Amino acid sequence: MEINNSQITVMSVRIDNSEGVVTAYLQGELDHHAAKGIREEIDESLERLRPSTLILDFKNVTFMDSSGIGLVMGRYRTMQLLNGKLVVKNASLHIKKVMRLAGLDRLAEFE
């Protein structure tokens, strides 16, 4: 019997670096289970590249709970230490609604 795995979305991140701007393209469902691996991958890049701007691109994030808030807040702190800024891009209405609960719209730039 074949098992259809198409419903299962594994979270992943692709990281681009261009002239001091690191963009993390997030993909999948961002919950507590997925957050740890994503966080480690982004932090490794920030440590290595020390960018002036970090863009978190949520275009392909299909679900997010408060674990995503922790992810954004933690990266905001790291970017503050680097004297840089954090930009949140392409977040869906629902993701923005979750982020607003934590006042993230006051910490990061939304595009």
Place this chain on the structure above:
Amino acid sequence: MRPVNIMKVNFLSRSANESFARVAVAAFIAQLDPTVDELADIKTSVSEAVTNCIVHAYKDGIGEIYITVKIYENDKVSVTVKDKGCGIENIERAMEPMYTSTQGGERAGLGFTVMQSFTDRLRVKSRLGFGTTVIMDKKLGKKSVARGT
């Protein structure tokens, strides 16, 4: 009031089951033809409740999580998420926005805030050493009237 439909599911407190739990609840309430927003609100609230069981209730091991979803007339949904974990010492404090008992790990302390904001009513019962039950009620279809039977 007696529910018109009930679904029960239980599973181990492994973090891989967070997505299973919210998708299972969403699939069950799909019969009410919820809006995309309503579905996202419920999935997010379930995800928070289940994550609390995994991160807090069963922080020292693996236990079972029990979810019951009841559908009432007038499209009212009640989701119960129960564990037999460590229990909450001070529910009021646990429910404060930004409060977290977790050291490190970047928990935002907003789980209960999300559940409160995204549902109509949240009840939390807990007994130290015996476990916690979270009950979330939400009325669907506030914006649209036309629904099938």
